[in-house]
Amino acid sequence: MPIAARFVVQSVSALMIVGLLALVGIVGMTVWLNERSRVYFEEVIEARDIRTAAVDLRSAVQSAEASQRGFILTGNEIYLSPYNTSKTTAGRRLELLQQKAAVAGPAGIVDRLAGSVAAKFSETDQTIALKLDRKDAEALAIVLTNRGKLAMDEINLFVSGIVRTADERLTAGVTEQRANATRLRLISIASALLIVLVVGGGAATVYRYAREITRARDEVDALNASLEQRVAARTADLELANAEIQQFAHIVSHDLRAPLVNIVGFTGELEHGLNSVRAALGQAGDAQARLVAETEMPEAIDFIRSSTRKMDNLIGAILKLSREGQRRLQAERIDLAAMIKATAAAIQHQLAEAGGKVSLDLQVNQLLTDRLSLEQILGNLLDNAVKYRSNERPLSIDVHTRQAPGGRVIIEIADNGRGIGENDLGRVFELFRRAGAQDQSGEGVGLAYVQALVRKLGGDISVNSVLGRGTTFSVVLPDDLRQHSGWRQSHEQVS
Amino acid sequence: MNRYLRQALLASAALLAASHAPMAQDGPAGITVPRVFAPFDPDGKACNAPPGLKKALAFAQDNERDFMQGVSRGLAAAARDRGLVYQVALANNDAGKMIEQVEAMLAAQTGGVVAAPVDAAGLAPRLQKLIWAGHYVGTVVPPPAISLLNAPQYLTGKALGDAAAAYIRDRLKGKANVVLLTHDSLQFLAPRFVAMRDALNEIPGVTIVADISPQTVNREGGAAMMRNILLAHPDVDVVLGADTVVLGALAAARAAGKLRPDQFFGGIDGEPDAVTEIKKGGPYKASISLASSVFGYAMGQHAADWLDGKRIPQAMDILPIALTSANMAGYEADVADPGKVYADPARRNQYLKMYGGICYDTRDQYVNFPWSSERK
Numbered sequence: 001m002p003i004a005a006r007f008v009v010q011s012v013s014a015l016m017i018v019g020l021l022a023l024v025g026i027v028g029m030t031v032w033l034n035e036r037s038r039v040y041f042e043e044v045i046e047a048r049d050i051r052t053a054a055v056d057l058r059s060a061v062q063s064a065e066a067s068q069r070g071f072i073l074t075g076n077e078i079y080l081s082p083y084n085t086s087k088t089t090a091g092r093r094l095e096l097l098q099q100k101a102a103v104a105g106p107a108g109i110v111d112r113l114a115g116s117v118a119a120k121f122s123e124t125d126q127t128i129a130l131k132l133d134r135k136d137a138e139a140l141a142i143v144l145t146n147r148g149k150l151a152m153d154e155i156n157l158f159v160s161g162i163v164r165t166a167d168e169r170l171t172a173g174v175t176e177q178r179a180n181a182t183r184l185r186l187i188s189i190a191s192a193l194l195i196v197l198v199v200g201g202g203a204a205t206v207y208r209y210a211r212e213i214t215r216a217r218d219e220v221d222a223l224n225a226s227l228e229q230r231v232a233a234r235t236a237d238l239e240l241a242n243a244e245i246q247q248f249a250h251i252v253s254h255d256l257r258a259p260l261v262n263i264v265g266f267t268g269e270l271e272h273g274l275n276s277v278r279a280a281l282g283q284a285g286d287a288q289a290r291l292v293a294e295t296e297m298p299e300a301i302d303f304i305r306s307s308t309r310k311m312d313n314l315i316g317a318i319l320k321l322s323r324e325g326q327r328r329l330q331a332e333r334i335d336l337a338a339m340i341k342a343t344a345a346a347i348q349h350q351l352a353e354a355g356g357k358v359s360l361d362l363q364v365n366q367l368l369t370d371r372l373s374l375e376q377i378l379g380n381l382l383d384n385a386v387k388y389r390s391n392e393r394p395l396s397i398d399v400h401t402r403q404a405p406g407g408r409v410i411i412e413i414a415d416n417g418r419g420i421g422e423n424d425l426g427r428v429f430e431l432f433r434r435a436g437a438q439d440q441s442g443e444g445v446g447l448a449y450v451q452a453l454v455r456k457l458g459g460d461i462s463v464n465s466v467l468g469r470g471t472t473f474s475v476v477l478p479d480d481l482r483q484h485s486g487w488r489q490s491h492e493q494v495s
Numbered sequence: 496m497n498r499y500l501r502q503a504l505l506a507s508a509a510l511l512a513a514s515h516a517p518m519a520q521d522g523p524a525g526i527t528v529p530r531v532f533a534p535f536d537p538d539g540k541a542c543n544a545p546p547g548l549k550k551a552l553a554f555a556q557d558n559e560r561d562f563m564q565g566v567s568r569g570l571a572a573a574a575r576d577r578g579l580v581y582q583v584a585l586a587n588n589d590a591g592k593m594i595e596q597v598e599a600m601l602a603a604q605t606g607g608v609v610a611a612p613v614d615a616a617g618l619a620p621r622l623q624k625l626i627w628a629g630h631y632v633g634t635v636v637p638p639p640a641i642s643l644l645n646a647p648q649y650l651t652g653k654a655l656g657d658a659a660a661a662y663i664r665d666r667l668k669g670k671a672n673v674v675l676l677t678h679d680s681l682q683f684l685a686p687r688f689v690a691m692r693d694a695l696n697e698i699p700g701v702t703i704v705a706d707i708s709p710q711t712v713n714r715e716g717g718a719a720m721m722r723n724i725l726l727a728h729p730d731v732d733v734v735l736g737a738d739t740v741v742l743g744a745l746a747a748a749r750a751a752g753k754l755r756p757d758q759f760f761g762g763i764d765g766e767p768d769a770v771t772e773i774k775k776g777g778p779y780k781a782s783i784s785l786a787s788s789v790f791g792y793a794m795g796q797h798a799a800d801w802l803d804g805k806r807i808p809q810a811m812d813i814l815p816i817a818l819t820s821a822n823m824a825g826y827e828a829d830v831a832d833p834g835k836v837y838a839d840p841a842r843r844n845q846y847l848k849m850y851g852g853i854c855y856d857t858r859d860q861y862v863n864f865p866w867s868s869e870r871k
Binding site for chain 2: 108109146
């Protein structure tokens with residue numbers, strides 16, 4: 001199925017839009033993911049800070065507890081050296097957690113942790129103080145209440161809860177980052193595939209279209225070549241048939257003229273004889289015989305003379321046409337303006353009598369064609385314009401030449417004459433066909449002759465007319481007769 | 496049971512300390528150095544029957560808790576089956592009264608005495624007098640005794656730990672956040688929690704999110720601690736501990752909206768409320784129970800055997816039974832008819848494990864140390 005040019009434009013445009021959307025999608029997704037990554041890293045840093053603070057707090061409390069136990073067991077104050085530092089560290093870490101309490105874990109967990117830390121340090125402070133006062137038993141009794149262990153267990157519990165919350169945030173963040181990366185990868189792959197499909201589709205469409213154009217061009221070339229060959233062959237056949245017809249017309253008209261001459265001659269003899277008969281009858285004679293000799297016979301002889309004269313004109317026209325068809329054209333450069341002016345000058349006398357004028361609008365001044373044929377074409381058309389002028393208005397003839405596509409020239413001759421009826425327009429170029437009022441001499445040969453000349457020059461003639469308003473003949477001729485196949489063929493045959 | 500065992504073990508510890516102190520006495524001191532008894536052989540050499548004693552069985556009962564009532568039911572059933580006259584002397588947690596009651600039993604030549612001491616140290620000399628006079632003396636946990644009963648703490652904890660582990664494997668796909676509610680104030684219960692940790696440690700997917708002792712070992716303490724735990728770890732799958740604290744934890748979780756049917760709450764002691772929860776089919780899945788009527792029945796049988804001159808075990812483990820909705824009916828039937836259990840060796844062995852051997856002629860080998868089958 002051939003691809004329409006419109007379809008190609010639409011489909012390629014659609015593919016480009018799809019490709020553009022894919023690119024926009026990739027860019028948009030990348031921007032979005034970058035923003036998500038920024039948020040994620042901020043959350044990671046915050047979660048890491050909270051987690052570190054919680055773990056540091058637990059380590060500090062454990063360190064303080066180890067100091068307390070070591071001191072109570074041994075009474076050696078060296079074990080107390082890290083105690084205050086651990087307590088301070090625990091306090092700072094707890095402060096940090098309290099600042100981040102809103103995101104450190106479930107509501108209230110940091111407060112509970114603070115309570116347990118306070119309880120733990122209360123117990124350690126109290127037991128250390130008793131031990132320093134050498135009240136070992138009282139210190140041990142406090143330890144045995146498990147207050148400190150319970151507080152430490154609670155600290156471990158709450159710290160593990162905070163760490164769990166931080167870990168869950170980190171895990172959720174990593175999971176989201178992974179999901180985002182997967183999304184980006186999938187979208188990139190999908191977009192890349194889409195772009196490849198778009199480019200491939202576009203290329204395939206263009207390639208297919210170009211291939212079809214090439215094929216169509218090849219087909220046209222082949223058809224042109226074939227057509228030219230067929231035209232040349234048919235033209236040759238037509239030329240041959242035309243030549244035979246012309247030869248036949250020439251022979252027939254020539255052979256018809258011989259008996260016509262005899263008829264004319266014997267008609268003259270008959271007229272002389274009739275004069276003798278009329279003289280012999282004189283005033284006497286039979287009245288009926290005198291009527292025949294003086295009236296009926298002269299009328300018959302005049303009718304014969306009229307008919308033979310008409311027949312002679314017809315034979316002359318046929319001979320003219322056949323001779324013209326046999327004439328060999330001569331291509332020469334014609335000054336079209338000069339020729340038209342000269343032709344118009346030839347009918348100047350009739351124009352003057354009709355009070356008419358010729359207007360020229362010549363956009364093409366030169367033409368390479370057969371001079372004699374063109375002169376006869378222009379002469380006949382101008383002569384017709386004069387002959388069939390309207391008596392109701394002064395004759396006006398406009399001659400207009402212009403260039404037409406395909407190396408052709410258009411010559412238009414428009415008049416404001418009597419015009420041609422619509423029913424007669426199609427027959428004005430037929431041989432011996434006359435239209436409208438028969439008040440002018442003629443045999444109906446002129447326009448047929450003009451058409452034959454035009455066609456022989458490789459052109460065509462058409463007519464537009466409105467009855468009572470005027471007629472326009474348009475002659476289209478090749479601007480170079482040598483490019484006309486008929487001319488080339490006739491000259492090739494001759495050569 | 497739990498509170499009772501706690502008190503009894505504390506008393507036995509005090510008694511052990513007392514036994515090493517020099518004191519004037521009218522008979523042998525018995526076995527005072529801890530030893531490991533061999534499994535009881537019922538077919539051992541027979542002895543003479545103690546002369547001049549009545550065919551009677553008396554129970555010096557500290558109070559009327561369910562657990563002790565179960566012991567009494569078992570003793571009564573055994574006395575009925577063996578033709579002994581049975582009587583209960585209820586002390587209502589009055590140590591002096593119990594001493595008077597025991598002294599009256601000695602004076603009456605009762606024959607067989609089972610004691611659940613209110614004050615083990617104070618009662619010990621009176622029990623020794625009974626022994627020296629040829630009486631059968633059985634005690635619930637503290638020495639001295641001809642035949643002493645104890646509960647293996649590690650095994651008890653292991654029963655609960657194994658039940659939880661099986662549930663985690665089968666129902667929770669091997670992954671669980673576990674809470675252990677311990678009893679730091681009772682050192683002798685520590686083996687329970689060691690056993691639980693050992694059982695859970697075999698499952699890689701288990702995370703013990705809290706291993707902590709409530710400030711008070713009761714429902715309120717369990718609930719308060721569970722609230723703290725849920726604050727730090729809202730997603731808890733398993734809670735283990737004594738029934739009383741686990742019931743408190745259950746209430747706290749329920750109040751926090753954190754209960755799920757697939758959770759495993761399990762306790763020790765077979766508390767009635769725990770049994771009720773298990774029967775409901777909710778998250779409370781198991782309670783480790785000691786069948787007091789079954790071992791009461793066994794002690795009654797041993798008293799009768801003693802008076803007949805037969806060998807009886809020197810010590811006896813009451814084995815923990817993990818009560819679940821699946822075995823609840825069978826367990827309740829066994830407890831209601833302990834004689835049938837005792838008569839069937841296979842079923843009896845599910846509840847009791849007996850060690851050593853003693854009879855009237857070898858009564859100087861009575862147990863006078865806080866025995867435990869788990870102590871090596």
